[in-house]
Each structure stands twice: as structure tokens, then as C-alpha cells.
Amino acid sequence: MSAHYATPAGPMSSRHYGMDWLRIGAFALLILYHVGLVFSKWPYELKALRTFEWVAYPLLALNAWRLSLLFAISGYASAAVFARAGGTARFLRGRLARLGIPLLFGMAVIVPPQPWVWLTMAKGYDHSYLWFLAHDYFTFRNLDGIVVPSWMHLWFVVYLLAYTLVLGLLRLLPARARTWLHDTVERALEGWWLLPLGIGWIYLARRLPGGWTDNHDFVNDLHAHAAYLPMFLFGVLLRKSEGVRLAIARQWKLAAVLAVLGYLGVSAYEWSYPGDTPIPDQWQDPFRIARATQSWGAIIALFGIADRFWNREGRWRTTLAEAVFPFYIVHQSLILLIGYWLRALRPSPLVEFAALVLGTAAGSLAFYFAGRAIGPLRPLIGLKRTARRPQAPIETPPGEDAEGAPG
Template structure:
């Protein structure tokens, strides 16, 4: 599961760099947009976040089993998720709206002035929300889902067992793929559809999918029957997921995101098939081929959360500085990838060695050490 999580977050960073060059609504934006960039992007955008929430559910179930007491588990999760969320929103994310205002709206002041005088207005400046949790919405949603798990765990044991058995009857057998795909399809018919608001209170379709993905991960951690069902069906799930992608990519190449109403049904079905098929396939691949340790596994697993906290701010600032350069798009893409990877590593390596910074970037309060190859097993975060 660590390798799957490491790979998923690495793919997320590449995806966000790719969004810079796509014509979709995303900040930061390159000075030119390329329609063809959307074709590789749609390979992941229907399932990448659901996969991350499912992995987080699996890890949360493991942590809850270790803590045993719901209150202790929730306090631990509140510290490991809530502190980085507050710190990230207050400081790490702040350069993003500043760069958007300075680059697109002619904001005349430097970042220091913006942070002191304008960032905490709690409103909008030229349509740009301040303050904003930006990409850290994922952490906020995950924190809410963690408390949902705590509430479910507080139910009487016989009721919890009944819920688990009911879920296993549906998912740990031949209905794993059709039931999951049908659920994603129906859930995404809720408002706002496939376009998440990421504002927590008006995101019904996202909560339906992401909370269910999170609870699917919880069930997987506790259900050998479900694990074996995934191992039996991951190959067909992968084929269906790839077939769904080919259909979605065809629609994107033909209609550039504006699918005609009379063709909307097959498009939405293909996205649901792609989403659930790829999630099941990746869990099966991870179980079959990645269930082994490696020299860098623990260090990379610990680094994932700090990487996530800082990566989008680095992308936005580097793209802001590249805005007036004569470097072509391939060069700008390479620079963004290299700068983001290097900046994330520096953020993690420095932060992990400074005790007071560790909880601010999602790491446990352990004594700083001199750059060990392996992170201590108990320090591996599971967000």
C-alpha cells in the first residue's frame, strides 16, 4: 500500500504540472494552452483522487486498529491532519493567490505586503478567494471523513459487523465491478457532477464518491474476502478501465470537454467504468507485485505528505517566474517538473530535521537525525 500511495502522489504532481498547459480552468496557467494535453490528463482525472481517498481509508483503519480507542485515534488524526492544514492554509498556500493576483490582475504589491494586509481579508480580491486552502482541500475532506469513521466505529459491535458483512456481500464477489461502476455513475449525477467544488459544504457528488472510496479502503483493510475478490478480478477491471479511458479520450479529442447532450450518457458511463476499473486494477497490481519492502520505501512514504503540502505552491511560483521567459513549452514543462521535485525534497529534508517544524508539515514529533536512509517505521504518515 505504501508503494501505491507513493506512486499515486507522484502521478498527482505530474498531473498538476500538466494542468498548467491544459485549456481547463486551473491556476497556475501557462501563457499558451494546448488541447492535446487533455488526452493524457483524462487518463487519471476520473480516478486519481478516489484512489487516494481509498488508500487513506485503508491506512486509517490500520491506525484505528492500533490505537483501539476511538478518542485517541481522533486526537492523533486531528494533530497529524489538522495542524498541517492550518499551517498550510495560513502560510504555504498564501503565495498562490498572490501570484494569481500579480500575474493576472495587476496586483501592485509584493508578497509580504499581501500576506500582512490582504491575505486574511476573508473574501475575494478581483475574484480570487483569500484566504484559501487551495489543494489542501484534500486534507480537509480527509479529516472530516476520519471523524465519520470514528462515529461508525463508535456504533455497537454487532451493528458494525452487520454493516461489514453487508458490504462484503455486495463487493467481495461477482458484483465488485458492476456494483462499483454503477455507484460511481449514480453518485456523479448528484450536483455538481464530475466538477468538484472543493468547498466542503456544497460538494454532494464528491462526498458521495470520496467518502465511499475512503470507507472502501477501510473495508479492504479488514476484509480478506474483498482482497481475494480484487485479486481474482483486477485484470478484467484493468481492461475495462483502459476501455473506458479510450472512450473518454475519444470524446475529449472530438468535443474538447463540451459533450453534446445526446451523447452525454455513454460518456458518463465510460468515465464511471474507467474510474472504478482503474481503482480495482491498481489495488490488485499493488497486492500482486508491490507487496515487498525496498531501501527507499519508508523514506518516500514519510515524504509524501510534506510533498503534497508544498508542491502546488512551488508549481505556481515557478510558473509565475517563467511567465515572461522565452523558453518553449517543453523547456518550461521540464523546469516545472525539476523545480517541483527539487523543491519538495528540500522542504521535506529541512523540515524533518527541525523538531518544531515536523508537526507543521505532517510528520510525527520525533527527534531530528542526520539524514537517515530509512525513515523510522512508526513515523510513516498514513494520510
Template sequence: MQRHYGLDWLRIGAFAILIVYHVGMVFVPWDFHAKLPGAWWVAVPMMASNPWRLALLFLVSGYASRALMLRNKAPWRFARQRSLRLLVPLIFGMAVIVPVQPWVELREKYGYAESFVHFWLHDYFRFGTIGPLFLPAWNHLWFVAYLWVYTLVLALGALLLPSFVRRAIQRGFTWTMRGPALLVVPIAWMVLVSFWLFPGARETHGLIDDGVAHFSYFPFFLFGYALACAPQTLAALVARWKASAVIALAAYVVVAGVEIRWPGSRMPYPWGIVFSVARSVEGWAAVAALIGYADGHWNRDRSWRRMLTEAVFPFYIVHQSIIVLVAFWLAPLALPGGVAFAVLVAATLAGCWSFYLGGRAIGPLRPLIGLRRHASRRTHVDPRPAIV
């Protein structure tokens, strides 16, 4: 497989949106580890990416996994390689990067009075609870943990299923996902998950008790895996990206309208149903539009692409801890919302770049922040797929 630069750019953009989204979480009424004074309307622009940002990342990860599976040839080699690349930074992140988040949350919400050093040395690794929080925690790194589990399931399936069964599944996917079903089937599945399989359920990010997340994200991961060897499906996404974008925009207008009418409250019948269905439509239509546009317009390399692609994983590992800590420091200053938002974005970007540039320059730290142990000497050719 050739590297798909369009999906690299999508992945970079999706993680950039994720960072801004998590900055926004500080200001909306929704629960978060640290809060600053905000306004209900901040939730409205956040709804523009809320239904699809994670689904897109899992899909792109599935696409990259197909390339890695083909390159490693044996499923057990694929599983070993992915385990090393995902579990090492996950464990490092849980032990070193994440702890500041529950410390801030316990201090701000539950009256915890000890210093961070005391918390990290005496309370964080208790494998039990303080207040409502179970420690140690992975917080935002749940994505990495879920991706590792999905990788193992994929490798197990490739090991156990005969090759003719795998080929039949791929042919069935390609034959189905090239016409109207390309929009209808994923949207119908998302509505089914929301209204029949897990009505009213919310994601827990606790792995074992998070059926709604697994039934939502694992199919996107598998879709990306199958898409990597389905050029007809990719061509259909390219041909329909404008129609998909119009549908996604119309669905977002409905979502935003309902949110503005009933901000942060329980929506009366039937508007709660309308809201959930519109989110499902927006979620898949936006993903379909973005993939189609990326393949048709962004599938080309640029000088900054390689560094940004490499930087994405370290940025993801550290960004939320920076946001939470800086918000904690800003709280006593009572800055206007716009100023606080700008400071948070600037501080987060500066901290992420420092974390990435410093970590990649020190050989032993590279695997801990999600980078290959040794920097590649290749400067012009980069056929390897994105790692997350």
C-alpha cells in the same frame, strides 16, 4: 494488522502522478492559478488518471484508518491522533505555504499590483474576498481537510454504532464485494452520483457546498476502511486485476476519443453521456486493477519505501505552491512548452525534496509538514500504516 507495502507503493505512485498532473494543469485550457501557453491535446493524457487518482488516495487513506483505529482502540483516541496529524499541517499550509498561489492568481488574472509581502500581511488573512477569491484559502489542501472530516465521521460512527451493527456491516460488505458486484456496484454508484444525484455538478472543494465530491470520495474512504478487514474482497481484486485493467483501458480509449473529437467544448448528445459513463467505468476499474496488482506484485518492502512513504505528505503540502510560483517566473521567458514542462517538473521535485529533507531535520518543523515529532529509531521494522 500487518502493514500493506503494496498500498504504500500505490500511495507513493498516486502522489507522484498528482504532482505531474498539477504541472500539466499549467498548460491545459482548464482553469488553474497560473498558466503558460499550452495545447488542447495535453488534456488527453491527463484523462488517463483524472477519473481515479483522488478516489484511489481516499481508498488507501480509509484502509490506513482501519489500522490506526485498531491500534488506538478507542474511537476518541483515533480522532485525536488523526486531528493532530492532519490539522496542524493543514493550518500551517494555509498560513504559510498556500498564500503564494492566490497572490499569483490575483496578479495574473485580476490586476493585483501589490507585492507578496504586502499581500500576506494585509490582504491574505482578511476572511473575505478579493475579486472572486475568498481568503485565506486551502486550495490543493482541500484533500487534507476532507480527510479530517471523514475521519471524524468515521470515529463518530464507531462510537455510536453498537459492535454487532458494525460487525454486520462488515460481513455484508465482505459477502457482497467478492463477485461481479465488486465491479458493478461501485461503477453504478458513480454513474448514479453523476446523472441523478448531482447532474452536471462540479466539485467546489469548499466543503459545505461540495456534495458531488462527498458522495464520490467518502464511499471510497469507507470502502478502504472495510477492505482492510475483508481478505476475501482483496483476493477477488487480485484475481480480477487483469480484467479490471482491460475494462479501464477500454473506457479510457472512449474518454480520450470523445475528448479528441470535441476538445474543450460542450459535447453533443449523446456523447456527453457516453463520456461521463466511460469516466465512471475507468475510475473504478482502474482503482480495482491497481489494488489487485499491488497486492499480488508489490506487497513487499524495499530500501527506499520507508523514506518515500514519509516524504509523500510533505511533498503534497508544498508541491502546488512551487509549481504556481515557478510558472509565474517562467511566463516572461516564453519558453517552448516541452522545455517549460521539464523545468517545472525538475524545479518541483527539487523544491519538494528540499522542503522534506530540511523540515524533517528540524524537530519543531516536523509536525508542521506532516511528520511525527520525533524520528523513529527503528530501522528494519515499520508496521505503522501510511498517515494520509
């Protein structure tokens, strides 16, 4: 049995197709998650005409780990890019362009429909979108509860840029200090402490004073940084560490069981304290433990599955992997605009759900293919200025053309 676990697909420092497929799958789930929010009782910028309590349960299956996984994948991708960058300064300049240009473009062009829809639906804003864009969006103020201009879902890119700078700063440490730090963390995670240490860290991040925030306010989001920055750095470590990869290969099945148990615990809390019902103080810690167990268990299980079963080429892998970042940039604005237009038609929930999913997928595809084909638009949607020449698989590290995506 140990031999079976110890022979996963291949070193993660070479081309690892499984990481590409994991990123692609995570983003597909992200679209379904955001569409699901439209039909749930949870807060979201737009609500369907009919919402349902039961939608919380499939959302809870993803909620605990989806963002942490995306940051870990982004850390892995960043380590792959760094390995080819030719130095820290060049790496940081490249990341600033590949992330910063789409961020500014997104805030100026792609994001504005989101606050307009929210203000219209939730606050009774009665001006047209063009009026909003010309007179209100670029006023740099708090407009009835929302700061404009806004990064909305592009907060992930802001945080990823910051964590990339942290990675660059770590590279400025003396070589001996970097080696000691790497070896210390690797030794801690390459054995049976992999699962308890990860669960414990996530629990402590949620235990920080003030309660869990994850409010996308970069300066005042301590809890989120305490959770997501270590995930990003874990992804960096994973690409370089054969020991951690083998530990994941040995323990992913146990991690999957723990993830399911954690999900059952979190679901029991949702059943007992649905929606915004406060959880009594004496039950807060068991809830945090269940949530941390689900989160880390799912992340380790998915990395193990990707390494064991998905590390193979596929016809559409290259295109889909490249499309992830452009899809992420545009998908949430599409969801809100399509949902806003659908309200006048009053479709059934099933038709509305299908229209949101298919419309978002089709619109994202059009955005990606148009931006890819028109050279000057490529940097705006997170692609290289010119298309790459075909390369042998092992020469191109995974994640170079996709930065991961959240919600």
C-alpha cells in the same frame, strides 16, 4: 488459473509494502498531472505561455481516478492507524493533530503564494506578495473571485479530516450494527459484483441533480462527498477484508481492461467535444458510464497490481512513504511560483516542463528534509514530533506516516 489469482502477496491487514508503493506512485503522478495542467487548455491557477490541446489526453488518463484512489488509500491508512490507536477518542485526537496542524500551517504559510499568483496573472493584481500577505490575505473575504485565506489544494486534508470523523462516528455504533454493516458490504463486494457495484455507484454520484461539482467548497460539494466518502470507506474495508482482497486479486486484470476501454470512451468525447464544448444531453449518460468504468476499473486494477507485484521492501520505501504528505503540502505552491518566475525567461515548452518537474521535486525534497531534521517543524509538515525507532515491518501498519495526497 484460479490458483494463480488466489495466491496474492499476503493479507492486507499485515504490513503491506504494495500500498506504500502505490501511494508513492500516485503522488509522483500527481505532480506530473498538476504540471500538465499548466500546459493544457483546462482551467488552472497558472498557464504556460504556450498551451496545447493534446495535453488533455494524458490528463484524462489520470483525471477520472486519481482523487478517488488517494481517498481509498487514505481510508486504508486510517484503518491501519485505528488498529493501533487504542480507542476511538485517541484515534480522533491523533488524526486531528496529524492533519489539522499541517492544514493550519499550510493555509497560513504555504498556500498564500497560490492566490497571489492567480490574482496577479488572471486579475491584474498589482501589489507585491508581501503587500498581499500583510494587507489582503488574512482579511476573510472574497477578493476578486477567491476567498481568502484559502485552503486551495489542501481541500483534500479538510475532506479527509471530515471523513475520519465519520469513521469515528461509525465506531460509536453498537457492535452488532457495525458487524452487520461490515458483513453486508463485504458480501456484496467479495464476489463478481465488485466491478459493477463500484461502477454503478460512481455513475450515480455523477448523476446527482445539479451536475458534477467537485468545487472544493466543503458545505456545497454533494457530488464530491458522494464519490469520495465511499472511496475512503472502501479503503477502510479493504484493510480488514480478506474476501474483498481476494476478489480484487481475481478481477484486477478485467478491471484494467475496463479502465482502458473507459479511457478510450472518455477520450472520444474529448475529441468530439474538446475543452469546454458542452456535451449534448443525449450523450451525457454514456459519458458518465465511460468515466465511471475508467475510474473504478483503474482503482481495482491498481490495488490488484500493488498486491500482486509491489508487496516487497525497497531501499527508499520508508523515506518516500514518509515524504508523501510533506510533498503534497508544498508541491502546488512550488509549481505556481516556479512557473510564475519562468514566464519572464520565456523558455521553450520542453525546458519549462522540465524546470517545473525538477524544480518542484527538488523544492519538495528540501522542504521535507528540513522539516524532518528540525524537531519543532515536524508536526507542521505532517510528521510525528520525534522520529520513530526502527520496528519490525509487521508491527507498523502502512500509511501511518503518510495520509495520501491529491490535487
